[in-house]
Amino acid sequence: MKLYHSPQAPNPDRVVYFLRAKGKLDAVDLEEVSIMKQEHKTPEYREVSPFAQVPALVLDDGTKITESRAICTYFEGIFPEPNLMGADxxxxxxxxxxxxxxxxxxxxxxxxxxxxxxxxxxxxxxxxxxxxxxxxxxxxxxxxxxxxxxxxxxxxxxxxxxxxxxxxxxxxxxxxxxxxxxxxxxxxxxxxxxxxxxxxxxxx
Ligand SMILES: N[C@@H](CCC(=O)N[C@@H](CS)C(=O)NCC(=O)O)C(=O)O
Structure with a gap:
């Protein structure tokens, strides 16, 4: 799966830190999108993220997940330990x-x-x-x-x-x-x- 992120931008950083806390940063291919160069507004990136926002996660079956918390929810599901979103x-x-x-x-x-x-x-x-x-x-x-x-x-x-x-x-x-x-x-x-x-x- 591929995670589109922009270093130093807070929403992408939230997802990267979350994955790092799981010890699973190497489970994704990281692809950098420069917000300052407006790379998130290109037609190619809008195919991934129609609202032109970073981060975005593309699963191996092509499913696209945007919204940082939704991406974290997905990671919590596939990498349950350590639990970061509540056990009960x-x-x-x-x-x-x-x-x-x-x-x-x-x-x-x-x-x-x-x-x-x-x-x-x-x-x-x-x-x-x-x-x-x-x-x-x-x-x-x-x-x-x-x-x-x-x-x-x-x-x-x-x-x-x-x-x-x-x-x-x-x-x-x-x-x-x-x-x-x-x-x-x-x-x-x-x-x-x-x-x-x-x-x-x-x-x-
Ligand atoms: N609610 C979204 C917000 C995403 C968001 O606003 N990302 C910023 C970077 S931190 C962005 O893509 N900004 C581009 C822009 O404003 O044009 C999420 O949590 O993923």
Whole structure:
């Protein structure tokens, strides 16, 4: 199977880190797609990913899976160990709850800020909107405070153990650097958690 990815872009990185945490990065052929060169907008790549987004996974039978979390769900199914998405209904629900909070209430908000404010994104976000940027910034920073408060009493984000929710938050926090914003340096609990994730190297 082939995984289309863009190094340093957060959604593809999320999938690559997930697969690495499974110890299965060598199970896929990695093909790089440069977003900055707009390679994701070519007719050939749109055959793989009609919405022109990265990552995308193409299975050996030709099935195309886009959406980073859906790709992770597939990997979780074929590579069950170590479990990263929940082993029973309660864990699955708690992990999904936190993972969706990271994705929708933090990362999408941050991306709205970044895409609407960073000059590098001007060719991709047409037109950029200062108002949208300000709303995204405010919402993302508010959510970082909530993660920090949660991590005051919790070693991991969800279900008391390492999971996809930690991977998604780790990637998102690291990516915030592009706006000279490092939530893990502004919040002590988030900082302690971030260092623990780094030290762990996502070995599972
Ligand atoms: N919801 C999608 C989002 C994918 C996405 O937005 N990918 C970005 C890279 S991080 C992209 O392809 N951007 C291209 C563009 O905005 O033109 C997922 O989780 O896979």
């Amino acid at each position: 209904p309660k864990e699955k629900a708690l992990i999904e709850m936190w993972d969706r909070r990271v994705e929708m209430m933090f990362f999408v908000q941050f991306a709205t800020w970044f895409r609407n404010a960073h000059p590098m994104m001007a060719p991709l976000e047409v037109p950029q909107s200062a108002e949208a940027a300000a709303k995204g910034e405010k919402a993302a920073k508010k959510m970082a405070e909530r993660f920090d408060a949660h991590l005051a009493d919790n070693e991991f984000l969800a279900a008391g153990r390492f999971s996809i929710a930690d991977i998604t938050l780790f990637i998102a926090c690291g990516f915030c650097r592009v706006m000279k914003y490092e939530p893990h340096k502004e919040h002590a609990n988030l900082g302690r958690w971030y260092e623990a994730m780094k030290a762990r190297g996502f070995a599972g």
